[in-house]
Amino acid sequence: MKYIQLILLFVTFSIATSCSNSTDKKITNTKDYNAYLEVTENNSLENIQLDSNFWSKKLEKTPNQFPYYAKLASANNAMFKLTGEIESLKSAEKNLTIANEKTFYNNADYLRGLARNYISQHRFNEALLLLKKAEKNGEKLQQTQFMLIDVNLELGNLKETEKYLSKVKNFKSFDYLIRLSKYNDHIGNLDKAIAYLEASLEIAKSSNNKTLIQWNYTNLADYYGHAGRIKDSYNAYLKALELNPKDSYAKKGIAWIVYSYERNPKEALRILETVTQENKSPDYHLLKAEILDFMENSVEKKQQIEKYITQVSDSNYGVMYHKYDVLLYADNKDLKSKALNIAAQEVRERPTTQSYDLLAWSYFKNGQIKRALEITEKFVLNKTYEPEALLHAAYILKANGKIQEAIMLKEELVESIYELGPLAEKDILNI
Numbered sequence: 001m002k003y004i005q006l007i008l009l010f011v012t013f014s015i016a017t018s019c020s021n022s023t024d025k026k027i028t029n030t031k032d033y034n035a036y037l038e039v040t041e042n043n044s045l046e047n048i049q050l051d052s053n054f055w056s057k058k059l060e061k062t063p064n065q066f067p068y069y070a071k072l073a074s075a076n077n078a079m080f081k082l083t084g085e086i087e088s089l090k091s092a093e094k095n096l097t098i099a100n101e102k103t104f105y106n107n108a109d110y111l112r113g114l115a116r117n118y119i120s121q122h123r124f125n126e127a128l129l130l131l132k133k134a135e136k137n138g139e140k141l142q143q144t145q146f147m148l149i150d151v152n153l154e155l156g157n158l159k160e161t162e163k164y165l166s167k168v169k170n171f172k173s174f175d176y177l178i179r180l181s182k183y184n185d186h187i188g189n190l191d192k193a194i195a196y197l198e199a200s201l202e203i204a205k206s207s208n209n210k211t212l213i214q215w216n217y218t219n220l221a222d223y224y225g226h227a228g229r230i231k232d233s234y235n236a237y238l239k240a241l242e243l244n245p246k247d248s249y250a251k252k253g254i255a256w257i258v259y260s261y262e263r264n265p266k267e268a269l270r271i272l273e274t275v276t277q278e279n280k281s282p283d284y285h286l287l288k289a290e291i292l293d294f295m296e297n298s299v300e301k302k303q304q305i306e307k308y309i310t311q312v313s314d315s316n317y318g319v320m321y322h323k324y325d326v327l328l329y330a331d332n333k334d335l336k337s338k339a340l341n342i343a344a345q346e347v348r349e350r351p352t353t354q355s356y357d358l359l360a361w362s363y364f365k366n367g368q369i370k371r372a373l374e375i376t377e378k379f380v381l382n383k384t385y386e387p388e389a390l391l392h393a394a395y396i397l398k399a400n401g402k403i404q405e406a407i408m409l410k411e412e413l414v415e416s417i418y419e420l421g422p423l424a425e426k427d428i429l430n431i
Contacts, residue, residue, distance in 0.1 A: 026262055027231045032238055033254055036245045037274040044246060045082055051075040066102035069095040070110060077117070082246065084281035086316045093117045105130075108139035112147060119147075122320050124154045124350060142168055149179045153186060156352035174203045174212065178219075185223065188385040194223045214243040218250050225253070226419060230261050248279040252287070260421050265291045282311040286324055294422050322346050326358045330365040340366055356380055357389040364396050373400045387416035391424060394431045406431050 052075035059068045076092035079085065096114040103110055111134040118127035128151045134144040145164050152160040161183060170176045181196035197220050204212040221236035234257050240250040251271055259268035268291055276284050285308035292301035305328065312321045322342050329339035340362040346355040356379035364372035376396045380389055394409040410431045417425055 027234050028254065028258055028262060030267075033241065033251070033271075036241045036251065037271060042082075042246060042278070044244075045079075048075055048078045048082065052079065066099050069099040069102070070113060073099070073113060073117075077120075080120070082279075084248070084279040086280075086314060089117065089120055090316050093121070105133060106137065108134040108137040108144060111137070112144060115147060115151070119150065119154070121318055122322070122350075123318065124151050127151050128155065146175050146179060149183075153179075153183060154352075155350055158187075171199070172203070174200050174207070177203070178216075181219075181223075185226075190223065190227055190385075194220070194227060197223060210243050214240045214247060217243070218247065218253065221250070221253050225257070228415070228418065230257060230418065233257065246278060248275050248281075251275045252284070255287075256421075259291055259294075260418050263422060265295050280311075282308050282317070282321060283324060285311070286328065290421060290423060319346075319349070323354070323358060326362060330362050336362070336365050353380055353384040354386065354389065357384070357386075357392055360396060361392045364392070364399065369396065369399045372396045373402075387413060387420050390416075391420060391427060395427075398431055 052072065055068050055072040055075060058065070059072065062068070073092040073095035076088045076095060079088040080092065093114070096110060096117055099110045100107070100114055105111060111130045115127040115130040115134070118124070118130070128148075131144055131148050131151060135141065135148065145168050149161055149164045149168070152158075152164065165176075165180060165183060168176050168179075177196045177200035181193045181200065184190075184196065185193035197216065201213070201216040201220065204216050217236045217240040221233045221240070224230070224233035224236060234254065237250040237253045237257075240247050244250075252275055255268045255271040255275070258264050258271065269288060272284060272288055272291075276288075285304045289301045289304035289308070292298075292304060308324075308328070311317075312325065322345070326339045326343045326346070329335035329342070332339075340359075343355070343359040343362040347359050356375055360372045360375040360380060363369075363375065373396055376393050380393055384390070390409050391413055394406045394413065397403075397409070398406040410428060413420070413424075413428050413431075417428070420428075
């Protein structure tokens with residue numbers, strides 16, 4: 001028992017040291033990103049609207065021209081990516097469905113387009129069925145195989161993912177490298193994931209494709225953050241903003257650095273306020289709520305959570321925010337049974353380690369700690385490297401009297417404080 005207490009003391013000291021070190025460091029500078037926070041006319045938005053109006057008018061004159069539906073869907077998708085407005089994503093689905101119906105689901109390009117839309121909606125099983133049709137069709141087969149990698153990885157089908165990776169293997173291909181990177185991140189090889197993504201960035205630069213370069217920088221920034229390379233992460237987000245000053249995701253990434261690493265919640269909220277003027281994604285409200293919780297501002301925190309709940313109550317969102325719903329509802333005594341129902345649905349539709357983690361956590365929050373332990377030991381432990389899942393597992397292990405196992409996870413979690421956020425420090429200390 002004394003041995004365990006010594007370990008706990010060491011871990012607690014390590015956390016305290018880590019915290020004090022992070023607060024002493026400052027890597028961001030408002031001069032670097034302030035210009036990107038100014039609300040100005042959005043030329044990209046205007047161009048997308050013009051494109052959408054053009055194809056809408058074409059369809060009014062010649063409604064039998066099914067390729068126009070695909071063109072209009074492309075404008076809808078671009079609008080969704082820029083604004084986060086769910087109506088645009090659903091409009092794209094409607095137009096792509098019409099295009100597929102008019103071609104009797106025998107056009108591989110339209111099948112891939114609708115599958116891509118379903119992926120954005122987290123309707124992965126439906127996307128898989130469409131991609132199987134496209135694969136059978138054979139038209140531009142490699143494009144279909146790349147998307148089959150994406151869907152199978154999301155569904156936790158690692159053998160299928162590996163099968164398709166071997167089919168498209170080409171270390172000079174941007175599309176191959178970014179998927180190989182994501183696969184390695186999934187299995188815990190973060191160093192390799194970064195190396196492959198850095199290689200894909202060089203290919204994107206050589207093609208001078210700004211969209212690909214921007215995408216690459218934001219994803220590299222995420223990986224650098226996971227690896228504790230915060231300065232590199234910050235610089236990568238800035239590079240993305242240089243290419244697209246309206247990149248909401250990059251601004252959100254900088255806000256997280258300011259909040260989690262530099263412990264400057266007011267500045268993080270200032271950044272997010274400008275982001276939410278341009279992008280309507282519901283999860284921004286939850287991030288604001290977390291920061292407000294850290295600031296002990298319970299009134300405004302509650303307001304942000306209510307805004308999130310109101311927004312995702314729109315049936316158009318479907319299952320897109322189920323993970324967020326489970327984590328939010330599990331902490332609410334009146335909604336924790338609802339969290340359990342949603343988590344069970346996620347496991348049925350997408351039996352990944354992450355889904356089982358949500359189910360175990362929901363059982364834990366509902367007081368069924370033994371059931372939570374059974375799921376955690378069978379489906380979560382040694383199957384994921386995600387800090388959030390490991391934090392849940394540590395709590396569940398401790399509640400079931402498995403103190404030493406919880407302590408071992410606690411040591412790993414010390415290194416994930418930045419990724420989990422300042423509020424998680426208290427959780428880790430309480431394991």
